[in-house]
Amino acid sequence: MSKISVVPYGPQHPVLPEPVHLDLVLQDEKIVSAIPSIGFIHRGLEKLVEKRDYKEMVFVAERICGICSFGHGMGYCEAVENVMKVEVPDRAKYLRTIFQEMSRLHSHTLWLGLAADAFGYESLFMQTWRIREKILDMLEMATGGRVIFSIVDVGGLRKDVPDEMLAEFAKRLKDLREDYNRITAAFLEDDAVKSRLCGVGVLTIEQANDLGCCGPFLRASGVRRDSRMTDYEAYAKLDFEPVVSHDGDSYARCVVRIKEIYQSIDLIEQAIAQIPAGDVCTPVKGMPDGEYLARVEQPRGEALYYVKGNGTKNLERFRVRTPTFANIPGLVEVLKGQDFADVGTLILTIDPCISCTER
Amino acid sequence: MSIGVFTKEVIYNLFHKPATEKYPFVTREYGERTRGHIENDMNACVLCGMCMMRCPSHAIKVDRNAYTWSINPFSCVQCSYCVEGCPKKCLSMKNTYTTPDTAKNTVTLKYSDERIRAEEEKKKEMIAKAMAAKKAAAEKAAAAAKTAAETPKAAAGTAGTTEKG
Numbered sequence: 001m002s003k004i005s006v007v008p009y010g011p012q013h014p015v016l017p018e019p020v021h022l023d024l025v026l027q028d029e030k031i032v033s034a035i036p037s038i039g040f041i042h043r044g045l046e047k048l049v050e051k052r053d054y055k056e057m058v059f060v061a062e063r064i065c066g067i068c069s070f071g072h073g074m075g076y077c078e079a080v081e082n083v084m085k086v087e088v089p090d091r092a093k094y095l096r097t098i099f100q101e102m103s104r105l106h107s108h109t110l111w112l113g114l115a116a117d118a119f120g121y122e123s124l125f126m127q128t129w130r131i132r133e134k135i136l137d138m139l140e141m142a143t144g145g146r147v148i149f150s151i152v153d154v155g156g157l158r159k160d161v162p163d164e165m166l167a168e169f170a171k172r173l174k175d176l177r178e179d180y181n182r183i184t185a186a187f188l189e190d191d192a193v194k195s196r197l198c199g200v201g202v203l204t205i206e207q208a209n210d211l212g213c214c215g216p217f218l219r220a221s222g223v224r225r226d227s228r229m230t231d232y233e234a235y236a237k238l239d240f241e242p243v244v245s246h247d248g249d250s251y252a253r254c255v256v257r258i259k260e261i262y263q264s265i266d267l268i269e270q271a272i273a274q275i276p277a278g279d280v281c282t283p284v285k286g287m288p289d290g291e292y293l294a295r296v297e298q299p300r301g302e303a304l305y306y307v308k309g310n311g312t313k314n315l316e317r318f319r320v321r322t323p324t325f326a327n328i329p330g331l332v333e334v335l336k337g338q339d340f341a342d343v344g345t346l347i348l349t350i351d352p353c354i355s356c357t358e359r
Numbered sequence: 360m361s362i363g364v365f366t367k368e369v370i371y372n373l374f375h376k377p378a379t380e381k382y383p384f385v386t387r388e389y390g391e392r393t394r395g396h397i398e399n400d401m402n403a404c405v406l407c408g409m410c411m412m413r414c415p416s417h418a419i420k421v422d423r424n425a426y427t428w429s430i431n432p433f434s435c436v437q438c439s440y441c442v443e444g445c446p447k448k449c450l451s452m453k454n455t456y457t458t459p460d461t462a463k464n465t466v467t468l469k470y471s472d473e474r475i476r477a478e479e480e481k482k483k484e485m486i487a488k489a490m491a492a493k494k495a496a497a498e499k500a501a502a503a504a505k506t507a508a509e510t511p512k513a514a515a516g517t518a519g520t521t522e523k524g
Contacts, residue, residue, distance in 0.1 A: 052415055056413070056415040059415045059436065059438045059440065060415065113504065123365070124365065127368055127372075130378045140389075140392075140393055141390045141391055141392065142392070143392065144390075144392040144393050144394040144439070144452075145394055145437070148436075150394070150437070150438045150439060150440075151521070158439075158443070159392070181368060182368050182371065183368065185367070186364050186365050186368065189364045190364040190365065226411050298415075305397075
């Protein structure tokens with residue numbers, strides 16, 4: 001038996017997109033256990049509810065994350081709308097669904113690029129991010145921002161998206177599908193990629209359930225759970241079935257995300273085909289009084305938004321539970337018994353977003 | 360076994376134009392809706408301060424005494440919330456990004472000299488009017504007090520007696 005050593009990993013590491021620190025307990029090249037620690041980028045955004053009124057808070061909620069910003073804004077608005085009993089117009093619901101799915105599209109594409117970079121396939125990384133740029137262009141055209149859209153508002157949306165623009169989206173999505181076909185083949189079929197992903201970091205269905213994982217990380221282990229099945233926004237009217245894989249390894253997580261990309265394109269196309277005409281915003285009167293917990297399926301998994309109002313313009317409490325927070329116990333379990341060289345890839349397979357987690 | 364899956368992409372790239380643009384020669388065109396930076400038309404602005412109250416990042420300052428409207432473009436988060444709330448519609452969101460700077464300088468806009476003069480005169484006029492109104496009110500009150508003092512002396516006397524009683 002060789003002796004045990006502890007290797008600090010992160011928060012600054014070339015493979016990590018965001019600062020998470022892990023103390024890896026190693027025996028030879030194998031990981032015995034991992035002790036995670038976060039807290040490097042806490043910004044105190046939840047505390048800001050005491051200083052900003054509930055409408056300004058939409059902008060703060062959007063800035064919780066730089067990738068899934070739309071979902072955070074939407075989750076917050078949904079919670080406040082439920083507290084204030086505001087009925088959102090149908091068109092706004094469909095547009096929110098479209099933007100949420102486009103966010104998922106660009107988030108998953110970003111993840112594919114980062115994963116390619118983590119296992120050392122730089123040209124694949126660049127080609128993947130080239131596709132992402134096209135999605136960001138579409139989002140900028142519709143909302144005015146590339147990642148922070150500032151289009152969602154309590155009661156609906158700030159701006160309407162004209163039908164011609166939606167038709168243009170449908171056209172561009174068709175081209176995107178072809179781009180994805182070329183790129184995803186490299187992830188799914190290339191032997192070099194498979195050798196880094198297949199059978200690495202297996203999380204069984206029991207473990208995934210017990211540790212309370214969420215999102216593609218959970219679904220890759222065979223659990224059919226997705227908050228979009230709770231039929232918020234326009235998901236009830238769309239044909240939706242969660243993507244599930246049963247292998248539970250890194251490759252399965254990659255496959256789930258790739259399938260979700262195609263599913264998102266499908267959902268956007270369905271929403272564009274069905275979208276009704278009408279207003280996009282219901283005027284809101286009064287101040288929030290009461291509490292509500294909203295669930296939103298973010299690209300990384302289920303996020304919870306708790307809002308408590310006391311009848312004044314400032315909320316009393318705003319709490320967000322982000323998907324990465326739920327996935328860290330799963331990550332620690334996955335790391336056990338793995339090679340030291342796979343740590344980077346494995347951390348990325350949960351698609352960590354530490355800025356969200358710490359807020 | 361599959362090797363060279365990426366070859367297809369490589370060949371595609373050989374026969375397609377690059378994804379990037381030759382920057383200084385070709386500049387990117389921004390869409391109509393792009394939120395780049397805030398501009399204020401000082402000719403229409405009435406310095407009501409609505410934008411200052413709405414700004415989530417406290418980037419806008421309005422000083423009504425100095426007739427200035429200032430914004431720190433490096434604090435501004437381009438949320439467009441001030442533009443939506445502007446009663447005079449003098450604020451607008453432009454689609455080009457903020458210009459770079461060596462320090463986080465504030466941009467200050469001021470009323471034109473003519474407008475300041477006009478505003479000062481208006482202010483003086485208003486003060487004079489207010490003073491006159493105050494004076495008139497005071498005179499009226501004094502006259503009323505005088506008449507009140509002259510007429511109901513007897514009533515005051517009776518009031519005094521009732522108090523005693």
